[in-house]
Amino acid sequence: NAGVTQTPKFQVLKTGQSMTLQCAQDMNHNSMYWYRQDPGMGLRLIYYSASEGTTDKGEVPNGYNVSRLNKREFSLRLESAAPSQTSVYFCASSSWSRDRGLAKNIQYFGAGTRLSVL
Amino acid sequence: AQSVTQLDSQVPVFEEAPVELRCNYSSSVSVYLFWYVQYPNQGLQLLLKYLSGSTLVKGINGFEAEFNKSQTSFHLRKPSVHISDTAEYFCAVSVLWNNNDMRFGAGTRLTVKP
Numbered sequence: 197n198a199g200v201t202q203t204p205k206f207q208v209l210k211t212g213q214s215m216t217l218q219c220a221q222d223m224n225h226n227s228m229y230w231y232r233q234d235p236g237m238g239l240r241l242i243y244y245s246a247s248e249g250t251t252d253k254g255e256v257p258n259g260y261n262v263s264r265l266n267k268r269e270f271s272l273r274l275e276s277a278a279p280s281q282t283s284v285y286f287c288a289s290s291s292w293s294r295d296r297g298l299a300k301n302i303q304y305f306g307a308g309t310r311l312s313v314l
Numbered sequence: 315a316q317s318v319t320q321l322d323s324q325v326p327v328f329e330e331a332p333v334e335l336r337c338n339y340s341s342s343v344s345v346y347l348f349w350y351v352q353y354p355n356q357g358l359q360l361l362l363k364y365l366s367g368s369t370l371v372k373g374i375n376g377f378e379a380e381f382n383k384s385q386t387s388f389h390l391r392k393p394s395v396h397i398s399d400t401a402e403y404f405c406a407v408s409v410l411w412n413n414n415d416m417r418f419g420a421g422t423r424l425t426v427k428p
Contacts, residue, residue, distance in 0.1 A: 237420055304360075308355075
């Protein structure tokens with residue numbers, strides 16, 4: 197039962213290089229998310245996709261693009277990496293369900309991608 | 315937008331002692347509240363959640379949290395901690411009408427010493 201799978205686990209880039217972080221989930225969830233985690237700042241939402249074919253900006257979208265390739269996959273692209281993008285990136289997925297009559301949307305996280313930009 | 319403040323960045327405690335990790339939130343509308351745990355080099359795992367109803371919520375691994383609307387708090391507690399509870403703990407909040415926009419606190423690193 198894989199859940200949310202992120203690749204790669206580690207990556208080192210030079211300033212100006214581009215790369216794409218991959219995320220796939222096998223839980224048939226509708227929504228997917230990309231976060232970055234920085235020391236002392238918790239997780240901040242970069243982009244999310246509420247359903248296949250839609251994407252929306254989160255709290256810190258600048259410098260990133262996303263693609264919801266299909267229901268399973270949601271990729272994050274850095275077109276021109278900067279040292280400020282050195283971080284740990286987490287992908288998550290969720291779907292709406294009912295819990296005691298309340299609608300809820302619990303997020304499940306991948307193991308993260310540790311990115312360093314030199 | 316909603317926000318979360320975790321009042322302690324680090325909490326050291328001895329094994330079998332009780333612990334409380336503090337969380338305060340800010341929102342002009344009703345919210346859902348969550349605690350997640352992150353073990354070293356792993357992703358986040360849901361510990362417990364508050365949606366509505368009883369203000370005392372029980373989660374996995376013996377943790378519980380109490381929602382206090384008047385104090386806008388959602389503190390996490392465990393009566394007796396183990397070495398294996400050493401991890402980073404995150405409090406998170408989302409508004410009822412948009413669960414997709416979840417805001418996290420900066421995290422509290424719990425270190426349990428023998």
